[in-house]
Amino acid sequence: MVANEEQWDYSPEKGPEHWKDLSQDFAQASQYPYQSPISLVHEKTSKFEKQLELHYQVADFYEKEIFPTTHLVPANRTNFILLEDGPFYLTDIHFHKPSEHLIDHLQEDIEFHFVHQNEKQEVVVLGVLFHLNDDKTQFYNKMTEKDWDLSEKKHTFDPGSFFSDQAHFFQYLGSLTTPPTNGPVQWFVFDGVGEMSRKFLTNFHLHVKQNARPLQALNQRNICWGNLSN
């Protein structure tokens, strides 16, 4: 991943406009026509008829700095989501500032990505957006100080905490938003915008420069809207 850090970034020279020119892998991935992120608008959706269930519970996560953001990597495979074609296991949590997806034309302060994979290496990402504020009681109070071991960079928490205010999502087919931007990736982006204390980020070293890929062409993709099953 160190090679990547030197290879690409979000600058005018090696940023998103140039990713496809930086390596053969990136060039090939850019050929996938359904790139992410995209603009999501409620009026332009059809109904998502299938089920999405979150099976999240308290688990251990290791904090790792992998360019361009901080990642929370689960210690084992106890967390998963359930789709019609079976379970997809949580493999990584990371975030982008500002949000990559726009909901009803609005960009938010931060977007967390929950990356999942099944046995066939198919990828499903859940996106959830937050507005950052200075109110320590917002979101931060869902975690306790003892959830976070800052010296060991090992944290114990329920990833479901990030979704406690969510009931509906957009679903569409897209790509990874960092190089190589290959697809298909099935996206579920939740449409409620949560409130998060800035202190949650600063306390846990989750500092990052701007790392949002610009919006990509829709290319006549179908966007669905659905309800979270419990």
Ligand SMILES: [Zn+2]
């Ligand atoms: Zn991401």
